[in-house]
Amino acid sequence: MSVMAIKKFDVDVVLEQAINTFWQYGYHGTSMQQLLQATGLRPGSLYREFESKEGLYLLALSRYAADTITTVNTRIQGSSSVLDGIKSILLDLFEEAKAKDYCGCFLVKTQLELSAHNESILTNVSEEFAKIEANYCANLNTIFSPEISAQYAKQLMLVIFGIRVYSYQSEQPADIEEFILSILPWLKTA
């Protein structure tokens, strides 16, 4: 009995390259040619592994979503308090936006671009956002009542979406921390 030839490419690496391309140019705005160039794969290999452009996109999307929650929790656990953690996450969002190649949030972009084309993607992304909100809520629960936590988590989601879009505008507030605290005063610590 014999064993196969071994894959020349690393699926994780390819997925990350696909994420970056889709993230920047959107689903309809990205051609297979771009993806082949970004990943270095040939059509046959890419199709054998991911079935189709849509298949690759869905895998890239769920990978991105999973990473998001991990990042949030890592950040909170690395901070001196939950509130400081959340505050630093928001500050990071503004910081990210200064990058020349800023391209917002892949989940948000997907939601806006594809909700009219594909109902299941709308549901899919909504579920991911629900998970993210629930995760914030769980973290807030360690310091607030369940009712307050749920309310604050909702506010947080809305503000994060707001930052994600507002950041495309060139001018940022002079004092970003003050700006954040003026909208979410309960984030104030010590």
Next chain:
Amino acid sequence: MSVMAIKKFDVDVVLEQAINTFWQYGYHGTSMQQLLQATGLRPGSLYREFESKEGLYLLALSRYAADTITTVNTRIQGSSSVLDGIKSILLDLFEEAKAKDYCGCFLVKTQLELSAHNESILTNVSEEFAKIEANYCANLNTIFSPEISAQYAKQLMLVIFGIRVYSYQSEQPADIEEFILSILPWLKTA
């Protein structure tokens, strides 16, 4: 001397139909076939009038942007106070989102979809948002100091963006007015 045949179509009507199609499906997600069907025009007529798909899109976009400011001011002037007017605008955004064919804000969708493809569109949309923010600021100036007005206008824009994206999620806050006031307490009147 003689005079021409007369246009069979109304440019304003065609533009509105184009807005609705682009708004829903995005630039890359809308084909010329869809636009021909939505407008009832034949390729030749559409191209003679608007030059290209991009030309039609740009005209549709600027039309939409102009309408936005008009709507805001009409709403504020029709209210008993500036703050009530703004509050009712925000409530309307949530209300709109309940519609089955909700498709967010055309300007926001354009910004997210096309900023990587077309620098001039990014600039274009950013300028429109700056106008909208300046318009809110001018209205707030009638009751607050210039500094406070500028600060509140920024908050307002961020919250509007947030609502525009958050609304794709199915579950809305139970008491929407309370939710709004918890984020923008200065909107509270009487």
Next chain:
DNA sequence: TTTATTTTTGAATGAACGTTCAAAATGTTA
């Protein structure tokens, strides 16, 4: 080295894309 299995290759495919333009139709003036 041969055999078995898997992966890679990349030219080719048909469909859909945005766009063009010569010819026909339209409506007004002379």
Next chain:
DNA sequence: TAACATTTTGAACGTTCATTCAAAAATAAA
């Protein structure tokens, strides 16, 4: 009615799109 400027028509164009698949290459066990 004839002359005309303008608009409409819609088949056809070349390009790019996502995708396929028979053949070649790669690998490791027998």
